[in-house]
Amino acid sequence: MGMPIAIEVRGGDVDVEPAFAWLRWVDRTFSTYDDSSEISRLGRGEIALADCSPEVDEVLTRCAALREETGGYFSVRAGGSLDPCGLVKGWAVGRAAALLEQAGAECFAVDAAGDVVVRGRPGDDGPWRVGVRHPQQRAKVAAVLGCEDVAVATSGAYERGEHVLDPHTGRPPSGLLSVTILGPDIATADAYATAAFAMGADARFWVAGLQGYEAMLITSGREVLSTPGLDRYRIS
Amino acid sequence: MRARLAPPVLVPLAVLAGCGGHARPKPSTTPAEIGGAKVPPAPARKAASGTFTGADVPTRFGDVQVQVVMRAGRITDVGAVRLPFDRPRSQFISQQAAPILRSEVLAAQSARIDLLTGATFTSDAWATSVQSALNRAR
Numbered sequence: 401m402g403m404p405i406a407i408e409v410r411g412g413d414v415d416v417e418p419a420f421a422w423l424r425w426v427d428r429t430f431s432t433y434d435d436s437s438e439i440s441r442l443g444r445g446e447i448a449l450a451d452c453s454p455e456v457d458e459v460l461t462r463c464a465a466l467r468e469e470t471g472g473y474f475s476v477r478a479g480g481s482l483d484p485c486g487l488v489k490g491w492a493v494g495r496a497a498a499l500l501e502q503a504g505a506e507c508f509a510v511d512a513a514g515d516v517v518v519r520g521r522p523g524d525d526g527p528w529r530v531g532v533r534h535p536q537q538r539a540k541v542a543a544v545l546g547c548e549d550v551a552v553a554t555s556g557a558y559e560r561g562e563h564v565l566d567p568h569t570g571r572p573p574s575g576l577l578s579v580t581i582l583g584p585d586i587a588t589a590d591a592y593a594t595a596a597f598a599m600g601a602d603a604r605f606w607v608a609g610l611q612g613y614e615a616m617l618i619t620s621g622r623e624v625l626s627t628p629g630l631d632r633y634r635i636s
Numbered sequence: 637m638r639a640r641l642a643p644p645v646l647v648p649l650a651v652l653a654g655c656g657g658h659a660r661p662k663p664s665t666t667p668a669e670i671g672g673a674k675v676p677p678a679p680a681r682k683a684a685s686g687t688f689t690g691a692d693v694p695t696r697f698g699d700v701q702v703q704v705v706m707r708a709g710r711i712t713d714v715g716a717v718r719l720p721f722d723r724p725r726s727q728f729i730s731q732q733a734a735p736i737l738r739s740e741v742l743a744a745q746s747a748r749i750d751l752l753t754g755a756t757f758t759s760d761a762w763a764t765s766v767q768s769a770l771n772r773a774r
Contacts, residue, residue: 514754522750531747533754540744541752554753580753604737622742631738636747 405493409500410507410522418503419496419510426492429453432483443482462587463487470595470606490553490590493517497586515553517586529635535577535618542618544635551586555579555597556618575600575620582633583613683709690769704769 405423407416431437438452449457463476463484476484493512497519500508507520509528518528527548531541535556545552556578579596581589592613596603604625607615614630626634684706692701
């Protein structure tokens with residue numbers, strides 16, 4: 401997957417190796433950068449789905465369901481070739497979290513390149529504080545969410561360097577800078593964030609219909625749009 | 637768990653982040669052809685001016701390609717030529733839904749946090765394409 405995944409366990413001596421071993425296995429099986437991975441060979445038609453690990457079928461079945469749910473905005477063939485990476489990361493991280501729980505971890509966070517899963521409360525002073533990255537100022541956050549037993553995923557295309565303004569209006573262009581989705585399952589949250597971001601400004605209609613998941617959209621007009629249920633997570 | 641499905645309607649594609657209003661920059665002295673990857677000849681002088689189109693950078697969600705407008709060696713505008721999902725497909729948006737989203741002005745905070753959620757993937761492709769556009773401007 402080519403991305404850093406960090407696991408932080410608070411309290412207790414917990415073996416994190418099974419979780420990392422699982423993530424390495426997923427990488428070997430689903431890497432589209434490795435020509436010999438099952439997903440690469442399946443994509444080229446060298447092997448059939450029946451020849452693959454059952455997890456490959458599981459992932460592709462789930463991708464197909466998400467494609468339906470998002471009106472085609474979530475697709476495993478967006479780039480032309482078979483590439484379920486959009487789901488694999490969240491799916492793998494969700495299962496890694498389950499492995500950590502099996503190993504006895506009660507309070508931990510898994511951070512996969514900005515998509516996070518948290519369990520428990522890290523201290524007496526409250527839940528995990530998850531910052532929503534400010535899309536235009538790298539060192540700042542746009543909001544802080546107090547999270548406990550929940551997953552948060554963000555999709556966006558951030559512009560780096562100086563502020564980019566529409567030369568015709570002198571204002572940022574219309575559209576979305578980022579979409580953050582919060583809910584019980586990291587794979588679903590990640591896929592929803594990806595799809596909603598691809599919808600652009602119209603994502604506001606779609607996220608309002610989500611059930612069990614909350615959304616925060618940051619528009620390039622510097623407006624933050626949140627589903628009402630997000631309020632109970634907002635710290636600042 | 638599921639979003640309500642509605643009949644398919646077409647959605648304007650030029651509203652993705654950062655590209656609204658940028659697809660057709662004002663004509664400059666050396667315009668590039670939008671989306672055609674046609675790049676003007678590199679100016680001989682150091683301080684480049686003009687419009688430069690970056691390389692098409694593939695991501696897991698689709699391609700990212702940007703265009704950079706420079707004046708006297710400084711970037712004055714950056715816009716998207718292509719972003720993931722920037723292709724025709726049947727789409728749906730519930731037009732009937734009257735979402736009650738809360739709205740506030742984007743604030744920049746320096747609050748203490750344990751974790752950060754934010755995109756990392758498309759932004760890297762964006763940066764790569766910007767860099768290649770700048771290389772062409774040299």
